[in-house]
Amino acid sequence: MKVGLAAGRSFIDAVRANRISKDDVYSKVPMAVMAIVTGPSTEFSLGRLYQSAITDASDRIVKNDYSNMPMPIDKWIVDPEVLKIKAGGQFSAKNCSLLK
Secondary structure, eight states, rough: OOHHHHHHHHHHHHHHHHHHHHHHHHHSSSSHHHTOSSSSSHHHHHHEEEEEEHHHHHHHHBBBBSSSSBBBBBGGGOHHHHHHHHHHHHHHTTTTGGGH
């Protein structure tokens, strides 16, 4: 968590100080991220970025099937045990343990 927090602060501060070229911003940073990091402070922007990432990750687990295709509402996963198993599988499949 601390690594991501420090990286997020560094990135947002660099964007605010124009230390990242516009070419790099346009070619490498998703537009949604740039919209999220524009806020009154670095901490506010980090909070928005965190909230967006958590919502996206949750939606992918709850609302998408195992091939990441959207499911009808009546097929959304709401059972806590199934959610835990699916999230654990996604964590392993995406090599998220390397982020620690």
